[in-house]
Structures are given as structure tokens and as C-alpha cells.
Amino acid sequence: MAASLGLFHHETYAAAGGAYSYPVPDAVASSLFMADDDDVFVDGVAARRSFFPALGAVAANFMELGPSEYSLPPPVFAGGNEYGEYSSPSSRIGFRTRSEVEVLDDGFKWRKYGKKAVKSSPNPRNYYRCSVAGCGVKKRVERDRDDPRYVVTTYDGIHNHATPCGAGGGGHSYLAAPAATAQTWSLLAQATGLASAPPQAWGSQLHAAATAAHSSESSF
DNA sequence: CGAGTTTGACCGGCGC
DNA sequence: GCGCCGGTCAAACTCG
Numbered sequence: 001m002a003a004s005l006g007l008f009h010h011e012t013y014a015a016a017g018g019a020y021s022y023p024v025p026d027a028v029a030s031s032l033f034m035a036d037d038d039d040v041f042v043d044g045v046a047a048r049r050s051f052f053p054a055l056g057a058v059a060a061n062f063m064e065l066g067p068s069e070y071s072l073p074p075p076v077f078a079g080g081n082e083y084g085e086y087s088s089p090s091s092r093i094g095f096r097t098r099s100e101v102e103v104l105d106d107g108f109k110w111r112k113y114g115k116k117a118v119k120s121s122p123n124p125r126n127y128y129r130c131s132v133a134g135c136g137v138k139k140r141v142e143r144d145r146d147d148p149r150y151v152v153t154t155y156d157g158i159h160n161h162a163t164p165c166g167a168g169g170g171g172h173s174y175l176a177a178p179a180a181t182a183q184t185w186s187l188l189a190q191a192t193g194l195a196s197a198p199p200q201a202w203g204s205q206l207h208a209a210a211t212a213a214h215s216s217e218s219s220f
Numbered sequence: 221c222g223a224g225t226t227t228g229a230c231c232g233g234c235g236c
Numbered sequence: 237g238c239g240c241c242g243g244t245c246a247a248a249c250t251c252g
Contacts, residue, residue, distance in 0.1 A: 111223090111224065111225085112224075112225060112226085113225090113243095113244070113245075113246095114226095114227090114243070114244060114245080115225090115226075115227070116241090116242065116243070116244095118241080118242065118243095119240085119241065119242085120241095120242095125242085125243095127243070127244075129244095131223095131224090138243095140243095
């Protein structure tokens, strides 16, 4: 499994303030742009996946999974408390994903604490909180108001712990790739520079990518 | 019996 | 100040 992620190639993307170069695992890159009708958005700003290949990979993997077995890597996570000082403009990241079921297994254990009908959408919004003591990460899950086939998942905060892989995680894999595991996602995250770089950098990259996508939307 | 879910109540922010 | 709305709380309930 992890061995398949040993090969990388770099992909460079233009974004606000310059270009980003990501080392992309070949195993993931093969499915990077299989789907082209989904978006990734950051801080509520829609971003074309081409601006953020790592998330594009995630989305593409999602598209390839069946309705009852899919998972979503956490958009941001910290390896330890040393990242507690993380202070990007916002650590809120959302994914819009086509799925028949709403509860996305991202490797973390969530406890539902609320459900609310919101005015902006005919569909109810569900509120989840990371069940790990001391971790205040939350996520909101709701169906896309315009297309109920899509689920909008918004993460708010950063995990201050590793994924509780195998500990009540439900046994779902992290990626569509065969035999993918929590370690696979961890490697993917590192490979794409989202975790090997400080989470601070990850957050700013996300933000920059979103901003770039937003500001140059008309050119797409 | 413990963990997780449901659901109505409550609270704070914001616009008018 | 008031009402609306999104987010959270917490007691009751369900499930394994």
C-alpha cells in the first residue's frame, strides 16, 4: 500500500502571488483529474481543483467510490500540539462532494451535537464535533441546496491529534486506492506538501488557492 | 450500561 | 430594542 506512494512527480500551478509546486504521488495523480464537475471550496470560495491538486485528488477519489463506501481525508490536521499556535486567516475548509450518503468518514471520530434547518438551504444542516477529548474541531454537513446529489462538508478547526485509525473509525479506507489506510493518507498529505510543510503553510496555501480561484474565476 | 443520536430550548450576533 | 437566524446545549431517547 504505502509502497505504491513511493514515486512522485511534481505538478506546478499558478496561484495568487506565484506558483506552487506539489510533489504528487503517481498513484494518486492517476486519478487526479478524473472528474471535472466537482469543486473544492475554501472559506466558502469555490476553487477549481486545478488550483489545488491535493484536494483535487481527494475529490477525484471521492467520485470513484460507491455511495456507501467512501471517505474523505481531513483537509487539515496537525501532528501534535506544537501546531496549536496555528493562526491562518481561517482554518475552515469545505468540500463539495457527490455522494448519496452524508456522513463522510474522514478517519476521525465525530459526535453529532446538533441538527438545524437553515434558511439558506431546504436541507437540514448537521453539526459534528471531534469526539477526541481536547480536540475542538467541528464539521458541518449539509446537502447542496442547488443539487441534492452533492454533500457539502465544512471543517472548522485543526485536529491536535493523529487520526484514530482503527479505533472506532469504522474501518473505511481513506482513499479509493486499494488497501488505502490512515497511513496512506498521512503519506499522501506529506507527499502533497500539506503536512510535511507546517500546517500554517498548508492553510495559507489553501487560502491563496481559493483567493486565486475566486479572483480569476472569469478566466475559467 | 455506556456511547452516540435526537430534538427542542437557549444564546449570541447581526440587521433593521 | 426587537426579531431573525445560525450555532450550541442538554435531557431524553436509542442502540449495541
